[in-house]
Amino acid sequence: MSVRATITSLFEQVAREQQRKLSPLSDDLTLLGSGLDSLSFALIVARLEDKLGYDPFDTAESFPVTFGDFVRLYESHSR
Amino acid sequence: MWLWGSLTASGAPPSGSLHGAAARVDLADLAGASSLGGRLETLRGRTVLIAAQDPLTSALALIELDGVARRMVLCPPDLTPDQAPAVMRDSAADAYVTDAGAVAVSGLEGLRVSSGPALQPLGCARRRSHDTEWVLLTAGTTGAPKLVRHTLASLTSAFTAQEAPPSPLVWGTFYDIRRYGGLQILLRALHHGSLVVSSAAESTADFLARAAAAGVTHISGTPSHWRRALMSGAAARISPRYVRLSGEIADQGILDSLRSAFPNATVAHAFASTEAGVGFEVRDGLAGFPAGLIGAPGAAVEIDVAGGTLRLRSAGNATDYLGAHAPALKDSEGFVDTGDRVELRDGRYVFIGRSGGVINVGGLKVYPEEVEAVINAQPGVRMSLVRARRSPITGAIVTAEVVLVQGAAARRPHDVVKGEILEACRRGLAAHKVPMTIRIVPALEVSPSGKLVRPDA
Numbered sequence: 001m002s003v004r005a006t007i008t009s010l011f012e013q014v015a016r017e018q019q020r021k022l023s024p025l026s027d028d029l030t031l032l033g034s035g036l037d038s039l040s041f042a043l044i045v046a047r048l049e050d051k052l053g054y055d056p057f058d059t060a061e062s063f064p065v066t067f068g069d070f071v072r073l074y075e076s077h078s079r
Numbered sequence: 080m081w082l083w084g085s086l087t088a089s090g091a092p093p094s095g096s097l098h099g100a101a102a103r104v105d106l107a108d109l110a111g112a113s114s115l116g117g118r119l120e121t122l123r124g125r126t127v128l129i130a131a132q133d134p135l136t137s138a139l140a141l142i143e144l145d146g147v148a149r150r151m152v153l154c155p156p157d158l159t160p161d162q163a164p165a166v167m168r169d170s171a172a173d174a175y176v177t178d179a180g181a182v183a184v185s186g187l188e189g190l191r192v193s194s195g196p197a198l199q200p201l202g203c204a205r206r207r208s209h210d211t212e213w214v215l216l217t218a219g220t221t222g223a224p225k226l227v228r229h230t231l232a233s234l235t236s237a238f239t240a241q242e243a244p245p246s247p248l249v250w251g252t253f254y255d256i257r258r259y260g261g262l263q264i265l266l267r268a269l270h271h272g273s274l275v276v277s278s279a280a281e282s283t284a285d286f287l288a289r290a291a292a293a294g295v296t297h298i299s300g301t302p303s304h305w306r307r308a309l310m311s312g313a314a315a316r317i318s319p320r321y322v323r324l325s326g327e328i329a330d331q332g333i334l335d336s337l338r339s340a341f342p343n344a345t346v347a348h349a350f351a352s353t354e355a356g357v358g359f360e361v362r363d364g365l366a367g368f369p370a371g372l373i374g375a376p377g378a379a380v381e382i383d384v385a386g387g388t389l390r391l392r393s394a395g396n397a398t399d400y401l402g403a404h405a406p407a408l409k410d411s412e413g414f415v416d417t418g419d420r421v422e423l424r425d426g427r428y429v430f431i432g433r434s435g436g437v438i439n440v441g442g443l444k445v446y447p448e449e450v451e452a453v454i455n456a457q458p459g460v461r462m463s464l465v466r467a468r469r470s471p472i473t474g475a476i477v478t479a480e481v482v483l484v485q486g487a488a489a490r491r492p493h494d495v496v497k498g499e500i501l502e503a504c505r506r507g508l509a510a511h512k513v514p515m516t517i518r519i520v521p522a523l524e525v526s527p528s529g530k531l532v533r534p535d536a
Contacts, residue, residue, distance in 0.1 A: 018510065030311070030312060031310050032282065032283060032284065032307070032310060032311045032312075038303060038306075038307050038441055038472055038473055039440070039441070039473060039476075039510055039511055041310075041472045042440075042441075042470040042472040042473040042476045042515075043476065043515050045470065045471060045472055046468060046470060046476055046515055046516075047515075050516075055471060057332070057471030057472075058332070058471070060332075061339075062309070062336065062339070063306060063309040063310045063336065064310065065310060065311070065312035066312075
């Protein structure tokens with residue numbers, strides 16, 4: 001599964017678990033406008049670390065603002 | 080000393096304002112008007128729960144009640160209807176102030192006073208009759224809040240109230256003003272300018288837009304609040320001179336991010352807790368604090384490290400815990416043990432977590448025992464260990480390791496068992512206390528004294 005597909009499915013899974021209404025995911029969707037809260041993002045980042053084996057926030061120079069930023073942060077780290 | 084007297088000590092009414100999400104109140108108007116619907120005098124000498132939902136309403140009530148009430152108890156917005164009666168009993172409250180949105184007060188008895196930011200004539204001059212006790216709530220091991228008693232003097236010991244800045248400050252705080260970190264900022268703002276009050280019901284971007292419109296100069300939050308602000312994309316709207324972090328470990332990553340987001344601001348991280356008060360503020364942009372702060376002679380706050388944890392003794396310490404069977408708040412030397420573990424590295428102390436495994440999720444304390452109690456009550460569970468996992472978003476999150484009873488329970492599919500445990504946690508616990516992952520393990524380490532071995536979180 002691609003990094004993007006993994007991230008997309010985790011957003012959907014965590015939204016279900018946290019009973020939050022997830023906005024349709026597109027690259028220009030802002031993370032805080034996605035319907036998820038900080039705790040949801042913490043869960044997503046932890047599960048991504050378990051699945052992918054890295055946490056790109058460790059070395060990130062700036063925080064991702066949109067869903068596209070978030071995916072790119074992980075994609076650029078995997079290369 | 081009383082709050083209104085302190086705010087009007089110069090002879091002039093205070094010049095600042097409180098900017099709420101839905102209303103704004105100029106402090107000068109409180110000289111002749113009240114938020115308590117004409118009931119201020121009926122609350123004189125009483126112990127009053129301030130249990131409004133709207134933080135602006137709570138702020139106005141505490142300004143008006145200091146010097147009037149015998150004791151006031153600041154209820155945070157997440158106080159539940161289950162917890163409120165115990166808080167009322169342990170604080171010996173006989174009255175409560177509330178507003179339309181408050182949910183925790185549905186079952187309370189005692190004098191009820193409705194309150195709000197639409198002021199009504201006060202009808203008489205403000206007058207002090209009591210040295211009001213201030214009681215703050217903090218998370219406790221069993222899930223019931225602990226009641227921490229302060230005075231106005233202990234709450235204002237970390238700043239000089241009567242030393243006016245050259246120009247009025249506009250403070251903003253991501254913290255709820257009914258928690259210690261937010262209350263510190265409210266008290267500073269009342270004395271030195273204005274405050275943009277945040278509300279749990281409001282988005283980060285909307286709060287930052289209001290802060291920008293009010294011309295915020297000084298702004299405070301936890302590292303988690305700040306990460307969220309940076310993620311909102313709206314942080315660039317404000318241009319503060321001073322950015323403050325406290326309430327969680329400020330790691331180098333968030334300090335660097337804030338310095339690059341606000342190149343013209345002083346970025347300071349402060350150590351404070353509800354029980355110990357404000358410890359110190361670090362302005363050099365580096366995580367941790369210089370070892371020279373320990374044992375500095377003549378310091379207003381005495382800082383000590385004993386057994387690897389930070390202890391503080393100062394006029395900012397709380398007085399004690401309230402309630403029957405309350406534990407001691409200070410040790411025999413009068414120090415408050417903060418429970419925060421530190422380690423000396425290259426001349427600096429860095430924070431490495433909490434003793435006893437207390438987990439700080441985005442500024443909210445989680446006692447592992449409280450979560451373990453819910454897990455252990457599940458059929459088929461022998462024991463469990465709840466611990467922290469580091470998170471770049473909320474500082475830490477909760478995880479659990481579970482040992483199943485041998486036999487039938489252990490032979491059921493683990494995914495089913497884990498699902499049941501998670502379901503029980505979601506039913507019985509606030510969202511930030513629910514374990515992110517549950518791992519079934521064959522055994523957990525138990526010490527010779529029979530206690531679970533808790534690695535420091």
